[in-house]
Amino acid sequence: MPSQFSPIQNAEALALEQQHVHEIYNQIASHFSQTRYKPWPIVERFLTSLSPGSIGLDIGCGNGKYLAVANPGIYIIATDRSDQLVNIAAKEKCVRRMKTADVGVADGINMPIGRGRFDFAISIAVVHHFASRERRVEAVRTILRGLRLDGGRALIYAWALEQGASRRGWDEGHEQDVMVPWVTKKNKKKNEQFDEVDELRETVVERYYHLYRRGELEEDIESAGGLVLKTGYERDNWWAIACPRTGDSVI
Amino acid sequence: MKLLTANFVQCSVKACSATPKCFPLHFDQQTADVPLELAHEDVDFSPEFVYNMLPRIDWPALTTTARELGNNMLPETKPEIENPNAPEHEQLLRDLHTLLLETQIIQGSMRCENCGHIYFIRDSIPNFLLPGHLVQ
Numbered sequence A: 001m002p003s004q005f006s007p008i009q010n011a012e013a014l015a016l017e018q019q020h021v022h023e024i025y026n027q028i029a030s031h032f033s034q035t036r037y038k039p040w041p042i043v044e045r046f047l048t049s050l051s052p053g054s055i056g057l058d059i060g061c062g063n064g065k066y067l068a069v070a071n072p073g074i075y076i077i078a079t080d081r082s083d084q085l086v087n088i089a090a091k092e093k094c095v096r097r098m099k100t101a102d103v104g105v106a107d108g109i110n111m112p113i114g115r116g117r118f119d120f121a122i123s124i125a126v127v128h129h130f131a132s133r134e135r136r137v138e139a140v141r142t143i144l145r146g147l148r149l150d151g152g153r154a155l156i157y158a159w160a161l162e163q164g165a166s167r168r169g170w171d172e173g174h175e176q177d178v179m180v181p182w183v184t185k186k187n188k189k190k191n192e193q194f195d196e197v198d199e200l201r202e203t204v205v206e207r208y209y210h211l212y213r214r215g216e217l218e219e220d221i222e223s224a225g226g227l228v229l230k231t232g233y234e235r236d237n238w239w240a241i242a243c244p245r246t247g248d249s250v251i
Numbered sequence B: 001m002k003l004l005t006a007n008f009v010q011c012s013v014k015a016c017s018a019t020p021k022c023f024p025l026h027f028d029q030q031t032a033d034v035p036l037e038l039a040h041e042d043v044d045f046s047p048e049f050v051y052n053m054l055p056r057i058d059w060p061a062l063t064t065t066a067r068e069l070g071n072n073m074l075p076e077t078k079p080e081i082e083n084p085n086a087p088e089h090e091q092l093l094r095d096l097h098t099l100l101l102e103t104q105i106i107q108g109s110m111r112c113e114n115c116g117h118i119y120f121i122r123d124s125i126p127n128f129l130l131p132g133h134l135v136q
């Protein structure tokens, strides 16, 4: 049985996600997309290593940059909560001629997928946007539930608390639930009404993140009924490859 | 949305996922404001790709979907193919390629047989988001 959230906490978390994740991504979709075009090496390796005939999910696909990864033998259904980002992903799919892929708008917890039919799933920089631990675990459970019990694998990435090397200034011991500003510089010519007020040329919105501390992604995967197969740290993110624990009633 | 995708999606409502009626979603009742529209989109033919996808496909669901979209040509049971490059299988694999990968559902709606919820497809993109009272 799916776990039940405590109503107040769930409602608060949902409201926070609505205001500081869903609305923000729809607002910043095109600008965000211009900054997110390079596939991360470990994700690329995960996708290229899949055997021909593999079918899987990219849950929280954003602008669909992983649809372009060159593995013509696999089929990817890519979804995102933001319809604006999915519109961009749909165009990417056509521009890059990746015809063995498809896109859709879907919520990471209320996914339109059944149990155990997918060979793989990727969730890249997504679960850190769920605003309570229960919801993060449920998001992971949703990913794992879709995987085949005989060899289905998920690759999950989440932003790390330990970012000592980055300019953001977070590290061990810092508050884990943070608001991260996103600055959009408006084109002066397109926004002449703002010309007299310089500050208005910049729009700042705040995105909610839960920064994962070392070991926390593994804990969430295990709580969701998963088995952690491999973990690592890449570019300020923790990542893990996991599969469903077979014979587990949670899954 | 491709027909191959339709073979892997079901109702997003959590309560429906416990019933077999949540899959496949049905195209048999369309609405006047978003009438069903199909289109053909060329995709390079790979017999191996179709052959490799066959074991993944839920055949009864595919025949239902195809029938609701006006294609009654599929055999009742899943064809068994040993060698994707054998000439006697080429036509069948080409037909499946056209059906699964080249047929685009440009717009229309899909209905859950269990709860009756309708999911719309517009500009080839299906939307599986639920109204607030159905979200968990």
Ligand SMILES: [Zn+2]
Binding pocket: B011, B012, B013, B016, B022, B112, B113, B114, B115, B116, B117
């Ligand atoms: Zn339903």
